[in-house]
Amino acid sequence: MRGATSAKWVVGAVIVAMAATACGGGDDSKDSAGKGGGTFRLGITEPTAIDPYNAQESEGALVAHNLFTGLYSATPDGKLKPELAEAVQTSDDGKTWTFKIKSGTKFSNGEVVDAEAFIRGWTRVVAKESASDVAYPFDGINGYKELNGGTATPFAGLSAPDANTLKVELSAADFEFDKKTVHQAFSPVPKAAGPASNKAYNDAPIGNGPFKMEGSWQHNKSITLVRNDDYGFEKAKLDKVEISILNAANGATLEYQGFQSGQFDWARMPTPQQSVAKAKYEPKKQWVEADTSGINYLVAFNETAPLNNPDARKAISYAIDRDAIAKGVFQGLQKPATSILPPSFADTYQDGVCTSCVKQDKDKAKEYAAKGGLKPGTVLDFGYNTGGGHEEWVQAVAQQLKDVLGLEVKLNGKPFKEALAQQQTKGTSGLWRSAWGADYPTPDNFLFPLLDSGSINPDESGKALGDNRGRYNNPKFDELITQARGTKDPAARAKLYQEAEKLAVDTEQAVIPLWKRTQYRLAATDKFTNVKMDFFEDPNLAEIAAK
Template identity: 30%
Template sequence: MSTAHMNTARSTVLAASVALTLTLVATACGPAQSTKPDNASHKPGGAYSVALTEPDHLLPGRTTSSYSLQVLQGLFDPPTSLDPEHGTVKPLAALSWVTDDNVVWTVTFRSGTTFHNGEKVTAGSFADAWNAAAYGPNGWDSNYYFAQIKGYDALNPTEEGAKPTARTLSGLKVVDEKTLQVTLKAPFGQFPMLLSFPAFAPLPKAAVAKPDTFDTAPVGNGPYQLDGPWERNQRIKLKKFAAYRGPREAMADRVDFKIYTSRETAFTELQAGNVDILTTVPAANSAQAKRLFGDRFSIRPSGTMDYLGLPVKDPRFADPRVRKAISMAIDRQGITQAIYNGVYKPATSIVGEMIPGHRPGACGRTCAYDPAAAKKLLDEAGGFEGTLELYFSNADATYEQWMTSVANQLKDNLGIKDVKFRKMAPADLSSLLNEGRNKGPFRQNWVIDYPSIQNYLDGLYYPGNRSGWSNREFDALVAKGNAAEGTEAVAAYQQAEDIVLRDLPYIPLWNWQDQSAWSDRIGNVVIDSYAAGLHLDSVTVND
């Protein structure tokens, strides 16, 4: 947990003193980092390029896409950040966060900072941004990240046809220009970790007034600012923000995001020297990347997971036995070996292996390959009729490869005759799934925001989630974990995990291993396992 002293009379969480109750082992989740001995001689300045898949949005509250978050990492400073090696909470836009009870938090921000347009950053800038994201009718993707704050329910009524009874969160109080008091609905010790997510970054007045315009030309408070228009499906250029007064001054003058339609193409471009950093080297190219890039290639455990999501409100998938049959009919070991070169690891839990509280084998027989048992279970549930549509994006060639393997295994092992693919651009798929317009299973990916089981539980199974699943017992156990600390919190989260594994709205498939490579033009490459990804400000340029 992010607060280590919940039972003391007063809990004060300051920059360097915050530690997770369960400390991560550095070798398990440490960042990729260049260690070339000449790094110390690198001087500020220069430009470098990063391979990227086309983002869906660049307004922080509108997106949870890892492609977007990588750009936002340079453009915005949220209140806190996570240490890339240990996962501990550090100050960013905020200097301190103080609480007596893990319900009422007083957040104090830095003075003298501005947005890229010169507008002063104040506590009100944060409150305005959070209110806009939390207001249900706005339809921003990060909406549920604000569900912990008092007043969220008034902005997001669940009754059919009901309208919000408020426009702002009652739990936010601007005390003065640098102080924001935040009242939560219930105790939540991990609140400082949550504040590291880009959706909690401040917004200038123009963003709230004209979000569509701002979405394509964002104005942030981070070390980099936009350098020219977002060239759709081509590039996004950033330049150093000269007036930046935060704690992470940029080393390079410019960053050029080059947008590619596939990781394979991006890897070829890296080999040719046309791009400097690829944070997602295809697993099939692992041996080649190690040979070509040597100490400029990194492979490390990741909190990223792939799942097969199931629309549980569709009568064909309503019976948990059907969902479990599909899971048991999938050969995870065979797929990860054939398509991911054995780099990815078959999932036996909904939680990444490097997360405190991960339990190997939590999924039990349900995640074990057993075609005979799968067919028997499906028959007991009444079988499957109609076309099975599988939804995935075109962002990576391996998505279609593993979906093809899954389709063939479901045909062979379960006797499902008619399987069709629905492949589309990531942004289009995201919109379709968020609106519940899919008619079958879909690829669901989760990139961890901070190192906690809770992040998976809330991130995947939030109210109105893409699968349509809900469970009151699950909600109560998550709330119990949020209000607890240490082993008691982990135990509650694990019980909540048991419930989702019992009902299986998302079938765990495999745990990623992050692979990155970079050119010899750059150094001091730091890539963490959380939402920040590549630390753009740290990278130095040799020439």
């Protein structure tokens, strides 16, 4: 979901905290149309935004995906699913995409969803005054730089030949552009949205999705969604979704306890409790487990000392014993990662592409540290978001870096929203715990936002508005991504993505992969049916029904 995400920055193993007072579960009520009723309850931390112009981390994306429906969505296994795109044409050169939009659908305020609604929404994201952290997926559309830079008002590459036809002109070939539109930033918006500075709309977005807002976002308290009975597709079964916004400072255990008490119908767990929870809830069929399209890794800040050279970054990677932490801290419920691309992308997955990730090697760690200037006693800042169940493994990694390399590791825990802001600041140094869940089903969704120089996207102060928080910058890597996008043959395109990953993740160790992304949740299947984890690692709210 990130990021700062377009990117969707994933909060991690769990999030949560203070108890809400409402009791959990749904009821057996049925409305007059025969749709299942009930209220589904869960907890998140305070999002950055729920308006698609800047919804970025997993929390905000969860809300935006349920308020809005775009051209396409993704199935849990990463297949592209048409939504408002009834048909699509792609030019032979991969630079012109024409989408035929389903007619007759409306926003929840009655406004028609047409091609202009998409142009309005996409323009709103990219406009300079929006200062959006999720503008980067639009980078390949003609006029992006002018609109984002404030020298133009219309989005030159977008047009509507007729009410239900959206034409997109790209500045360079991209044969996977349709997959990018799964991202929530590509949502249509009504005229009522106004500019991104419209706070009333920011807090109560009017969308065209299976749910709509009930009232406004009560910051740091709650967000309530109700079924949108005017939805242009199959209606949601639930009457309501109550989202409690929880204190992220020290909360993993409380979400787990909230599920146990019936307060929540969906829960993430603190890392030390996962094996206990599995033993208790799997026999009850309330355990949800999925290998998702995501990765857990360390951001290494490439521009500033002490990690401003590949040797220093490789020393860090070689010093980490991923197997020991996976077996000890994670109790065997996480698996070490040796790539930045997840196994779910079978055509491009390269097991072991990160040489330094395969096995801890203390001798090589010390060798690269000597070459990279990481002397014993070097101060290394290590940031992570609190309340996400990360404390145990972060401390384990810090201890290994001290034991193997003699580094003075300073742990820097911050609430998730503050953590993302700190990563953006120019001059940030050291390491930062991070995770990435796919926003759209293509390797480009990992390689471009996390590693391409176009995803640094700094503003006048040097703040990185994109998701390349480590500020890795290699023109050869950027060119490989451009070549891959412009390659029509899928097999040849996959090879280019693999070459790019090898360069960034192995040769230059721009980021440090840690664990594959197996996700675990608890679900109140005694009260609800068809509760599953979707492509974005969230509950499939639009398909859940009360028993």
